[in-house]
Amino acid sequence: MSDTGQPTQDVRGTAPFRRHAAELDLFAGMHPMRVGRIAWILALATVIAAMLNSRSITNWAVELPFELGVVRDWIILASQTWHGWMMALGLDQVHAAVRDAFRWLQFWQPGGP
Amino acid sequence: MLFPTFDFGVFFLLVFAVSWWLLPRAELRKAFLVGASYFFYGYWDWRFCFLLLVSSLVNYAAGALLDGTRDTARRKIIVAVAVAMNLGVLAFFKYYGFFITSLNDLMFSLGLEREMPFLEIILPVGISFFTFQGISYVVDVYRGHVAATRSLLNILLYISFFPQLVAGPIVRASHFLPQIEARDGEGPKPDRILASLGLLLIVIGLFKKVILANYLATEMVDIVFFDPFFYGAFDLTLAIYGYTIQIYCDFSAYSDIAIGVAALLGYRFQRNFDQPYRSESIREFWRRWHISLSTWLRDYLYIPIGGGRGGVWKTRRNLMATMVLGGLWHGAAWNYVLWGFLHGAAMALENVLGWDKSQPRRALWKRVIAVAAVFHFLCLTFIIFRAENMTIAWDYLSGFADFETPSEFFSPFILGLLVVGFSLHFIPHRVTSAIERTFAGLPLPAQAVVLALAIVVIDACGPDGVAPFIYFQF
Numbered sequence: 001m002s003d004t005g006q007p008t009q010d011v012r013g014t015a016p017f018r019r020h021a022a023e024l025d026l027f028a029g030m031h032p033m034r035v036g037r038i039a040w041i042l043a044l045a046t047v048i049a050a051m052l053n054s055r056s057i058t059n060w061a062v063e064l065p066f067e068l069g070v071v072r073d074w075i076i077l078a079s080q081t082w083h084g085w086m087m088a089l090g091l092d093q094v095h096a097a098v099r100d101a102f103r104w105l106q107f108w109q110p111g112g113p
Numbered sequence: 114m115l116f117p118t119f120d121f122g123v124f125f126l127l128v129f130a131v132s133w134w135l136l137p138r139a140e141l142r143k144a145f146l147v148g149a150s151y152f153f154y155g156y157w158d159w160r161f162c163f164l165l166l167v168s169s170l171v172n173y174a175a176g177a178l179l180d181g182t183r184d185t186a187r188r189k190i191i192v193a194v195a196v197a198m199n200l201g202v203l204a205f206f207k208y209y210g211f212f213i214t215s216l217n218d219l220m221f222s223l224g225l226e227r228e229m230p231f232l233e234i235i236l237p238v239g240i241s242f243f244t245f246q247g248i249s250y251v252v253d254v255y256r257g258h259v260a261a262t263r264s265l266l267n268i269l270l271y272i273s274f275f276p277q278l279v280a281g282p283i284v285r286a287s288h289f290l291p292q293i294e295a296r297d298g299e300g301p302k303p304d305r306i307l308a309s310l311g312l313l314l315i316v317i318g319l320f321k322k323v324i325l326a327n328y329l330a331t332e333m334v335d336i337v338f339f340d341p342f343f344y345g346a347f348d349l350t351l352a353i354y355g356y357t358i359q360i361y362c363d364f365s366a367y368s369d370i371a372i373g374v375a376a377l378l379g380y381r382f383q384r385n386f387d388q389p390y391r392s393e394s395i396r397e398f399w400r401r402w403h404i405s406l407s408t409w410l411r412d413y414l415y416i417p418i419g420g421g422r423g424g425v426w427k428t429r430r431n432l433m434a435t436m437v438l439g440g441l442w443h444g445a446a447w448n449y450v451l452w453g454f455l456h457g458a459a460m461a462l463e464n465v466l467g468w469d470k471s472q473p474r475r476a477l478w479k480r481v482i483a484v485a486a487v488f489h490f491l492c493l494t495f496i497i498f499r500a501e502n503m504t505i506a507w508d509y510l511s512g513f514a515d516f517e518t519p520s521e522f523f524s525p526f527i528l529g530l531l532v533v534g535f536s537l538h539f540i541p542h543r544v545t546s547a548i549e550r551t552f553a554g555l556p557l558p559a560q561a562v563v564l565a566l567a568i569v570v571i572d573a574c575g576p577d578g579v580a581p582f583i584y585f586q587f
Contacts, residue, residue, distance in 0.1 A: 037557060041564060047565075048565035102574040
C-alpha cells in the first residue's frame with residue numbers, strides 16, 4: 001500500500017527489478033532433465049544406498065512412529081532379511097568403514113596415535 | 114518431519130512418483146500435493162493442520178473479496194482486516210506468552226501485582242512463514258501485483274506446499290501462483306526438470322546440516338552456551354564463531370533442500386542465501402541472508418511505513434523500526450528485539466557514514482577489513498540472539514576478559530568444521546555451475562552412484578540423530 005492508499009507502482013518490468021530477479025534465479029543456465037531419467041536415477045540411487053546402508057534401514061523400520069499392525073512386522077522382517085543379505089555380501093562394511101574413518105578424524109590430535 | 118531422515122526420504126520418493134504420475138490431471142496433482150503437505154505438517158502435530166486450513170481460507174476469501182470490488186475504501190478495509198487476522202493468529206500463538214510475561218514484570222516493577230491469565234501455548238511450527246506468505250498474497254492482490262486466484266486449491270497449495278512450509282523460503286504469490294495455475298497438461302514440463310541443480314542442492318544441504326551444523330552444535334556451541342561462565346575467552350570466541358557458522362549452515366541447508374525438493378517436483382524457488390558472511394556492510398548482509406525475509410520486510414513493512422522517503426532521519430527511523438520488528442519476528446523474547454535493534458542501529462550508522470551507498474570497488478585490504486568487521490559484528494550480535502536469556506548473554510560477554518582459563522574445545526576437528534563452513538562463502542558461483550554441468554553430463558548409472566555415495570557418506574559421517582533446524586522455532 002502506498003501512503004495514499006493507492007496501489008504502489010508496479011516495478012516488475014523495470015531494469016533494476018529484472019536484474020534483482022535474475023540474481024535471485026538459481027536455475028538460470030542449468031541443465032534440464034526428463035522426469036523419466038530422474039525417476040531412474042532416484043530408483044537406482046535408492047537401491048545402491050539401501051545396499052550400502054542396510055543397518056540404518058533396519059533401525060528405521062524398528063522405530064517407525066506408526067502403529068501399522070501386522071504391516072509393521074512385515075516391514076521389520078523385510079528390512080532384517082535385506083540387512084542379512086547385505087551382511088553376507090559384506091556391503092554393510094562400506095558404511096562402517098566410512099564411519100570409522102570419520103570418527104578417527106573427529107578425535108585425531110596432532111602428536112596422538 | 115525433518116528433511117535429513119529416512120521418514121522424509123520415503124515420503125519424498127512416494128510424493129515424487131505419484132505427483133509426476135498425476136501430471137496430466139493438474140487439479141488432481143495439486144490436490145495430492147496439498148494432501149501430502151498436510152500429512153507432512155500433521156506428522157508433527159495433526160491439530161495444527163486446522164490452523165493451516167483456516168489461514169488459507171481467510172486469505173482466499175480476502176483475495177476473492179478484493180477481486181470483487183473496485184471501491185478503494187472497501188478494498189482498504191478488506192486488506193486491513195485480512196492482515197489483522199493473519200497477524201492476530203501469529204500474535205496469539207507466538208507472542209501471547211511474551212506479552213503477558215512482560216506485562217506482569219512491568220506491573221510488578223510498578224508495584225501493581227495482578228494475576229494475568231497465562232496460557233501454555235504450543236508454537237505451531239512454521240507459523241511465521243506461512244502467515245507472511247498469506248499476508249504477501251492478500252497485499253499483492255490489493256496492490257494489483259498478482260491476480261486473485263479463483264481456485265481454493267491454488268491457495269491451499271501456495272500456503273502449505275511442504276518444501277517451504279515450516280522454515281521457508283517465504284515464497285511470494287507472484288512467483289509461485291503462476292507456476293501452479295496451469296490447467297490439465299500445462300503444469301510443470303516433464304522434460305524440463307532442473308534436477309541436476311536440485312539434487313546438488315539437496316546433497317549440499319544435507320552436508321551442511323548433518324555434518325557441519327550438527328557437529329558444531331553438539332561438540333561445542335550447545336555446551337558453551339548452556340553455561341558460558343565456565344569458559345575462557347578462547348573457547349567463547351571459538352564457540353561464537355562456531356554458532357555463526359552453525360546457524361548459516363543449518364538455515365541455508367533447509368533452504369537448499371527445500372529449493373532442491375521443489376525443483377524435483379517441477380517448481381522453481383528463488384535463492385534465499387548468497388554467501389552472507391562475505392558482506393562488506395550490514396545492509397549488504399541483509400541482501401545476502403534470508404533474502405526472502407529481508408525482501409518481504411522491505412516490500413511489506415519498510416516501504417509502506419515510508420522507506421527512504423521523507424528525509425534521512427525518517428529513513429533511519431524506518432530502518433530501525435523494520436529491523437526491530439524483524440528481530441521480534443525471530444522470536445518472542447527481548448534478546449531478539451535487542452538483536453534487531455543492534456542491526457537497525459548499525460544500518461542507520463552506515464547510512465549516516467554513507468557506507469551503504471554503492472561504491473566503486475574498494476582496495477582488497479579495505480574489503481578484507483570490512484568483511485572482518487561485519488563478520489565480528491554479526492558474531493557479537495549472535496551471542497544475544499543465541500543466549501537463552503540476557504543473563505547468559507552477559508556472562509558470555511564478560512567471559513571475553515578471561516584469558517587464563519585454558520581451552521577445552523580447540524581441536525583439529527572443530528577448526529576443520531569452522532574452516533570448511535567459512536570457506537563455503539568464497540566458492541565462486543561458477544564452481545557450483547561447473548559441478549552441476551559435470552553431473553548433468555554423466556551417464557545415468559554414474560549419476561545414481563554419485564548420488565547414492567554422497568548420501569551414504571553423509572549419513573555415515575553424521576552424528577546419531579538429527580537436531581531440529583534452528584529456524585523451526587521461528
